[in-house]
Amino acid sequence: MAKRIDVAGLSAYYGPTRAIEDISMTIEPRTVTAFIGPSGCGKSTFLRTLNRMHEVIPGARVEGKVTLDDVDLYGSGVDPVAVRRHVGMVFQRPNPFPTMSIYDNVAAGLRLGGLKKRGELDDIVEQSLKGANLWKEVENRLKKPGAGLSGGQQQRLCIARAIAVSPDVLLMDEPCSALDPISTTAIEDLISQLKSEYTIVIVTHNMQQAARVSDRTAFFNISGTGTPGRLIEIDETSRIFANPTEKATEDYITGRFG
Amino acid sequence: MSGIAPTATRPAPRGGGGSAQTLTSGPRRGDLVFSGVVRAAAIFLLLLMAAIAGFLVFRATGALNANHANVATYTGQWAPDDTPAKFGIGSLAWGTLVTSVIAIVIAAPVAIGVALFISQYAPRRLAQVLGYIIDLLAAVPSIIYGLWGILFLVPHMQGASQVVGDVLGWIPLFDTNGPLGRSVFTAGVILSIMILPIIAAISREIFLQTPREQVEAAYALGATRWEMIRLAVLPYGRRGVGSAIVLGFGRALGETVAVAMVLSTTYNFVTKWLQSGGNTIAANIALQFGSAFKIGQGALIASGLVLFVVTFLVNLLARRITGRADIPKDERWSLLSVFRPGRRAAAHMESSYDANAADVPDREGTLEARDEPQEVAADDTAGRARPHRAAHGAVGDSMLVSPSLPRRIRSSLAGGMTVGTFVLALLPLISILWLVVNNGRHAMSPSFLTHSLRNIDDSQFGGGVYHAIIGTLEQSGLATLIAVPIGILVAVYLVEYGRGVLATAVTFFVDVMMGLPSIVAGLFILSMWILGLGQHANGFAGALALTILMLPVVIRSSEEMLKLVPDSLREASYALGVPKWKTITKIVIPTALPGIVTGVMLGVARVMGETAPILLVVGYIQNINVNPFSSDQGQATLPTVIYNTYASPEHASNDRTWAAAFLLIVIIMVLNIIARLIAWWKKPGRA
Ligand SMILES: Nc1ncnc2c1ncn2[C@@H]1O[C@H](COP(=O)(O)OP(=O)(O)OP(=O)(O)O)[C@@H](O)[C@H]1O
Ligand SMILES: [Mg+2]
Numbered sequence A: 001m002a003k004r005i006d007v008a009g010l011s012a013y014y015g016p017t018r019a020i021e022d023i024s025m026t027i028e029p030r031t032v033t034a035f036i037g038p039s040g041c042g043k044s045t046f047l048r049t050l051n052r053m054h055e056v057i058p059g060a061r062v063e064g065k066v067t068l069d070d071v072d073l074y075g076s077g078v079d080p081v082a083v084r085r086h087v088g089m090v091f092q093r094p095n096p097f098p099t100m101s102i103y104d105n106v107a108a109g110l111r112l113g114g115l116k117k118r119g120e121l122d123d124i125v126e127q128s129l130k131g132a133n134l135w136k137e138v139e140n141r142l143k144k145p146g147a148g149l150s151g152g153q154q155q156r157l158c159i160a161r162a163i164a165v166s167p168d169v170l171l172m173d174e175p176c177s178a179l180d181p182i183s184t185t186a187i188e189d190l191i192s193q194l195k196s197e198y199t200i201v202i203v204t205h206n207m208q209q210a211a212r213v214s215d216r217t218a219f220f221n222i223s224g225t226g227t228p229g230r231l232i233e234i235d236e237t238s239r240i241f242a243n244p245t246e247k248a249t250e251d252y253i254t255g256r257f258g
Numbered sequence B: 001m002s003g004i005a006p007t008a009t010r011p012a013p014r015g016g017g018g019s020a021q022t023l024t025s026g027p028r029r030g031d032l033v034f035s036g037v038v039r040a041a042a043i044f045l046l047l048l049m050a051a052i053a054g055f056l057v058f059r060a061t062g063a064l065n066a067n068h069a070n071v072a073t074y075t076g077q078w079a080p081d082d083t084p085a086k087f088g089i090g091s092l093a094w095g096t097l098v099t100s101v102i103a104i105v106i107a108a109p110v111a112i113g114v115a116l117f118i119s120q121y122a123p124r125r126l127a128q129v130l131g132y133i134i135d136l137l138a139a140v141p142s143i144i145y146g147l148w149g150i151l152f153l154v155p156h157m158q159g160a161s162q163v164v165g166d167v168l169g170w171i172p173l174f175d176t177n178g179p180l181g182r183s184v185f186t187a188g189v190i191l192s193i194m195i196l197p198i199i200a201a202i203s204r205e206i207f208l209q210t211p212r213e214q215v216e217a218a219y220a221l222g223a224t225r226w227e228m229i230r231l232a233v234l235p236y237g238r239r240g241v242g243s244a245i246v247l248g249f250g251r252a253l254g255e256t257v258a259v260a261m262v263l264s265t266t267y268n269f270v271t272k273w274l275q276s277g278g279n280t281i282a283a284n285i286a287l288q289f290g291s292a293f294k295i296g297q298g299a300l301i302a303s304g305l306v307l308f309v310v311t312f313l314v315n316l317l318a319r320r321i322t323g324r325a326d327i328p329k330d331e332r333w334s335l336l337s338v339f340r341p342g343r344r345a346a347a348h349m350e351s352s353y354d355a356n357a358a359d360v361p362d363r364e365g366t367l368e369a370r371d372e373p374q375e376v377a378a379d380d381t382a383g384r385a386r387p388h389r390a391a392h393g394a395v396g397d398s399m400l401v402s403p404s405l406p407r408r409i410r411s412s413l414a415g416g417m418t419v420g421t422f423v424l425a426l427l428p429l430i431s432i433l434w435l436v437v438n439n440g441r442h443a444m445s446p447s448f449l450t451h452s453l454r455n456i457d458d459s460q461f462g463g464g465v466y467h468a469i470i471g472t473l474e475q476s477g478l479a480t481l482i483a484v485p486i487g488i489l490v491a492v493y494l495v496e497y498g499r500g501v502l503a504t505a506v507t508f509f510v511d512v513m514m515g516l517p518s519i520v521a522g523l524f525i526l527s528m529w530i531l532g533l534g535q536h537a538n539g540f541a542g543a544l545a546l547t548i549l550m551l552p553v554v555i556r557s558s559e560e561m562l563k564l565v566p567d568s569l570r571e572a573s574y575a576l577g578v579p580k581w582k583t584i585t586k587i588v589i590p591t592a593l594p595g596i597v598t599g600v601m602l603g604v605a606r607v608m609g610e611t612a613p614i615l616l617v618v619g620y621i622q623n624i625n626v627n628p629f630s631s632d633q634g635q636a637t638l639p640t641v642i643y644n645t646y647a648s649p650e651h652a653s654n655d656r657t658w659a660a661a662f663l664l665i666v667i668i669m670v671l672n673i674i675a676r677l678i679a680w681w682k683k684p685g686r687a
Helices: A043-049 A080-086 A102-112 A118-131 A151-164 A181-194 A207-213 A237-242 A247-253 B029-066 B090-121 B124-139 B142-168 B184-208 B212-220 B225-254 B257-262 B281-291 B294-322 B333-339 B343-351 B364-369 B380-392 B405-440 B446-450 B466-497 B500-514 B518-532 B539-564 B567-575 B580-608 B612-617 B638-645 B651-682
Strands: A005-014 A017-027 A032-036 A060-068 A087-090 A169-173 A199-203 A216-221 A230-236
Touching: A005 A043, A017 A043, A017 A216, A017 A230, A032 A043, A032 A207, A043 A169, A043 A199, A080 A087, A080 B567, A087 A151, A087 B567, A102 A118, A102 A151, A102 B580, A118 A151, A151 A169, A151 A181, A151 B567, A181 A199, A181 A207, A207 A237, A216 A237, A216 A247, A230 A237, A230 A247, A237 A247, B029 B294, B029 B466, B029 B500, B029 B518, B029 B580, B090 B124, B090 B184, B090 B225, B090 B281, B090 B294, B090 B405, B124 B184, B124 B405, B124 B651, B142 B184, B142 B257, B142 B405, B142 B638, B142 B651, B184 B225, B184 B257, B184 B405, B212 B225, B225 B294, B225 B405, B225 B518, B257 B281, B257 B638, B281 B294, B281 B518, B281 B612, B294 B500, B294 B518, B405 B651, B446 B466, B446 B651, B466 B500, B466 B539, B466 B580, B466 B638, B466 B651, B500 B539, B518 B539, B518 B612, B539 B580, B539 B612, B567 B580, B580 B651, B612 B638, B638 B651
Parallel strands: A032 A199, A032 A216, A087 A169, A169 A199
Antiparallel strands: A005 A017, A005 A060, A216 A230
């Protein structure tokens, strides 16, 4: 079930250095929100605070508040492992588990979460692969290693793996940047389909992609190297691209820097 | 695309919504237990080291206090059990130093030549095979070198020593007026043969790591291959090779049985290196242990402590020189490096120059523009660059002229010399294999593998080593059973959890254990397990000593392999909501498993050939004893059979000794080859 995310006054640190500062935004359910901005402005960092992956990095910490339908993700007693079951993630480079078959990759999250029943697993694996538009290509080789697929197929496998645990939110960090144009189109189609069921956040450096797939777009920026990244503005994608409020956004979109 | 409506295909939500209920949970039991277990393994390792050091020091002080001679300068017979007790360690330390220095002086240049030949000159396919041969040479156990040394090398060294004496006899060190052969010089030669493959294997790995850009930069300047080596490969590898040499020196210091078999013992400060006589700390322990009583054991332990401290300092020095984390810390690294992505690609890159390296276009005019360290700029071609350019005007004029004759000659000469060193290094291996196979085949038969030596006199034919095969397999098997789980847990701790003081301490002590002479591992178990806790000198005690030797190998290789598992896999797993301990046990360890298995096999191959520690902690018997926990019987192993029978004057016994050596070599080679096959089969990118 897609859920709504509310972020308030969020800052994230790597050791003593602050990477992002005072970010607040609301991400509506069943929408695709795109994050854009120059390299190093903290898009990935911010994205990873949304499922508490940020704190996996030694010395990293977060200040501020993230709520998922009224539950504070950073509240006391909240288990980051449980958070990640609700907020799934797809990475820049496809990263299927190399020791596992296609089937086992998709089933990994459920199996490691304790689901063992074969029939139930079979169903979910099939549904997830269908959901990731990969089923037809792999249904005859589910037992083959996931690493044997093409890059684009691997990325869809990773999406299938992420949705198999039925999260509420799907975070994608430049999911197409390692892919060719055809695979990119396949993933973009998939995102548009998944939107009706999930809350999707996607980081991209590709303006056309942001314009194509997203409903809302957030622009991040840094004022100089070493300074923390900030959210400049977030609005309907059409407005951001046609008529942004901030000058910096317009400069970035029209290619004047970044 | 499929066009399937996503609503229809979405997996049924599991576990309900994200209410506060499902997001909270108590502290994760699994994670707590798992991190507790790996931390406990790490702490256990530290406690073990502390206990061992404590017991050693305790035993040693007793004997040192009872000693009536000056332990540093006494040169009389080793008599710690006499009243008054008398023994000196100074002369032993001197002998240890002399043999190791001789070894390193011979081995280092040859090893570097071999490493250069394999990494820079040999065609790629050949280079791999030659590399394997050097690795195998490093896997030959010391008992085999000792056997070859006493039965083949010593008789031949008399002539060789005479030659050295004729040339250098005017130096007192090389005086030859006495019996020759079983001298520190011969011991040094044996040691040099033993450490050569270690230094060569590490150096080769370092040379192969030379950054591709530096190699290309050198060639782009118009360097010949030898000039490229001097410009790029040697400057890059200098520290690593330095540390490899120091590591080899450390190995030589601690080598026991080969030296014990070759030297004829005296207790003076040897000054006539070609003449028989001299002793080393490690050899003395092996030779005197059988007849030692309480103070005698303490005296040997005290000498072992000295050896321990010296090798420790030497290994510390090696670490200092290395400085960088990516430099191999032992010869087994090379095999595991198959798992390192991109490593072989670099090797391939370099050999792609094979065809044209010797006749790269001459563009000396650009040489002075290079950006190399000062000492390399002294390269002679640079000196000639200016007048040459003046003669030719623009650089382009000389484009098609091949390198000047002296440069080409020098390059070929250097290449030829590396080939020469390789052949030189190969000679002992061929000789050893030839002798072992040729002499070992007489007694080798099915009944040799199925019978023991019970009631077999030296002069009788027949009998076999069934009892020793059992001992070898049981002891190394038990050691594996203990060392592998602890070792992997410690490695998991270091890679996945380790931070702060505990991790630093554990890493440090793993390094200490890595450079530990095997005889000292035997002394550890002797002083703690047998003398301290009153346990029996049975197969299990041997297994414990082997565990000490195997642990660092397992930890180090597992650590390296776990580090190679990309973080992206851990993150992918975390992002699925998988707890850390399951991520480690179900994703990380399985991914690293082929490498870990390879490392374990190498560890097993190492301990199977060990002699020295087994001599100290397991009673030698000639009959079958399948019970390693026996309270009244020790066990034989293949190496101890060789050690206990090689001196026999009887033909029948000699045949059995060689056959045992044959069998031991075959087992160790097979293990190494299996390890290599696993590595090859499972290496990344082969899928
Ligand atoms: N693991 C880390 N440790 C320390 N600093 C980091 C780490 N990861 C990122 N940073 C720093 O945090 C800042 C934000 O990085 P981040 O990766 O979030 O940027 P980004 O917007 O995703 O960039 P890109 O578009 O290149 O992916 C950068 O200054 C970066 O150097
Ligand atoms: Mg990023």
